Amino acid sequence: MSTPERIVIIGASLAGGSAALALREQGYDGDLTVIGEEPHRPYERPPLSKSVLLGDAEEPDWVGEESFWADRATLVTGTVATSIDPGRKVVSAGGREHAYDKLLIATGSAPRRLDLAGADLDGVGTLRTYDDSLALRARFTEGAQVVIVGAGWIGCETAAAARKHGAQVTMLDPLSAPLVRVLGDQVGSAFAALHREHDVDLRLGVGVTGFAGDDAVSEVRLAGGATVPADTVVVGVGAIPNIALADAAGLELAAGGIAVDAALRTSDADIYAAGDVAAHDHPFYAERVRVEHWANALEQGKHVAANLLGESRPYELRPFFFSDQYDLGCEYRGLADPARDRLVIRGDLEAREFIAFWLRDDHVAAAMNVNAWDDGDALTELVESRRPVSVDDLVSGSLG
Numbered sequence: 500m501s502t503p504e505r506i507v508i509i510g511a512s513l514a515g516g517s518a519a520l521a522l523r524e525q526g527y528d529g530d531l532t533v534i535g536e537e538p539h540r541p542y543e544r545p546p547l548s549k550s551v552l553l554g555d556a557e558e559p560d561w562v563g564e565e566s567f568w569a570d571r572a573t574l575v576t577g578t579v580a581t582s583i584d585p586g587r588k589v590v591s592a593g594g595r596e597h598a599y600d601k602l603l604i605a606t607g608s609a610p611r612r613l614d615l616a617g618a619d620l621d622g623v624g625t626l627r628t629y630d631d632s633l634a635l636r637a638r639f640t641e642g643a644q645v646v647i648v649g650a651g652w653i654g655c656e657t658a659a660a661a662r663k664h665g666a667q668v669t670m671l672d673p674l675s676a677p678l679v680r681v682l683g684d685q686v687g688s689a690f691a692a693l694h695r696e697h698d699v700d701l702r703l704g705v706g707v708t709g710f711a712g713d714d715a716v717s718e719v720r721l722a723g724g725a726t727v728p729a730d731t732v733v734v735g736v737g738a739i740p741n742i743a744l745a746d747a748a749g750l751e752l753a754a755g756g757i758a759v760d761a762a763l764r765t766s767d768a769d770i771y772a773a774g775d776v777a778a779h780d781h782p783f784y785a786e787r788v789r790v791e792h793w794a795n796a797l798e799q800g801k802h803v804a805a806n807l808l809g810e811s812r813p814y815e816l817r818p819f820f821f822s823d824q825y826d827l828g829c830e831y832r833g834l835a836d837p838a839r840d841r842l843v844i845r846g847d848l849e850a851r852e853f854i855a856f857w858l859r860d861d862h863v864a865a866a867m868n869v870n871a872w873d874d875g876d877a878l879t880e881l882v883e884s885r886r887p888v889s890v891d892d893l894v895s896g897s898l899g
């Protein structure tokens with residue numbers, strides 16, 4: 500097993516940045532080049548819809564100190580990698596070629612856009628980058644008319660931030676409850692109540708047909724002919740993995756992302772992928788898992804470093820994510836399908852102090868604690884062990 504002399508990382512965000520930090524921590528002293536499209540050094544995105552958007556922070560949390568990026572890696576910002584040639588082992592970016600012995604693709608995902616009339620009007624946008632967050636914050640003023648399309652995590656957190664700034668907020672979703680695909684109707688309804696109590700005009704079962712205005716957006720058009728006045732529209736309808744480079748290079752794709760084995764290696768033995776873009780052959784799950792969450796990008800980035808250096812360690816952590824909206828905080832562990840798994844609630848759903856369990860057969864496939872912070876380790880153990888549990892214990896007995 501020989502140590503590579505040149506490692507190139509495409510994507511200067513959480514997965515790519517964490518991998519670079521871990522490589523140096525593990526003693527790698529060869530060439531390390533990180534190529535990123537954005538103008539900034541790597542940063543974490545959760546604050547973009549929370550502290551930065553709320554005005555509680557001016558900057559996101561950075562991945563690595565400025566001195567790390569100045570002294571210990573070659574960070575090429577504002578530059579798009581345009582192709583990978585796996586035969587010659589080079590990445591083209593910014594008009595030059597970067598040779599590699601091992602390559603990590605950490606290109607993440609991009610917001611899904613709506614192919615509707617008026618979607619390119621000024622004032623219609625998405626939230627993915629630090630610059631998007633600052634631009635939206637400037638528009639979230641007292642009395643501004645903000646329409647959010649999509650009641651998923653980003654939509655819900657953005658609604659909370661806009662309300663904090665005193666904007667009038669309408670949130671639209673074609674489905675029956677916020678977050679329904681992840682949480683199902685019953686738990687999703689608790690989030691509906693939360694937003695309505697904070698004076699969000701939440702309209703469910705509503706489709707958007709387009710946006711209208713002269714130069715800037717002034718209204719959102721709904722199926723059935725109704726309109727909603729708007730000076731800012733945030734489209735939060737999911738994200739699409741950035742797989743074009745990998746696809747053009749002939750790498751195997753799966754589950755919408757780049758297919759990687761348990762050790763995060765692609766179909767090319769010298770190319771790895773991590774974070775949002777990686778469709779992982781997870782040792783714990785029967786299906787490929789592609790996770791669009793902070794913890795996954797952080798941990799896979801750290802984990803893949805050893806494998807870039809010649810190890811072949813499987814990545815085994817279960818999915819984990821968190822959200823904060825108004826005074827509600829939650830953490831979700833595991834992977835469930837609310838359409839298939841049985842929901843069990845411990846605590847008070849209406850008061851929004853509860854733990855939701857999704858049971859598959861006799862074990863916990865996923866658990867989410869909402870404003871309940873004492874049982875994190877027990878929930879991790881339940882999800883990881885897959886041990887048989889009784890509904891009575893989950894509702895009111897011991898979790899340990």
Ligand SMILES: Cc1cc2nc3c(=O)[nH]c(=O)nc-3n(C[C@H](O)[C@H](O)[C@H](O)COP(=O)(O)OP(=O)(O)OC[C@H]3O[C@@H](n4cnc5c(N)ncnc54)[C@H](O)[C@@H]3O)c2cc1C
Pocket residue numbers: 509510511512513514515534535536537543544545546547548578579580581605606607608609626627628653741744773774775776790791792793794796819820821822823
């Ligand atoms: C507003 C917001 C809030 C979030 N909040 C939470 C949260 O509360 N909890 C949670 O668990 N998760 C949250 N997430 C999700 C989490 O941030 C992502 O899962 C994580 O950022 C994924 O990291 P990544 O490094 O895989 O990809 P990304 O963060 O998408 O980074 C990929 C980087 O690669 C760059 N890139 C792409 N193609 C190229 C190319 N060809 N050449 C050069 N560079 C390229 C992109 O510009 C980008 O900078 C949030 C996401 C957003 C947008």
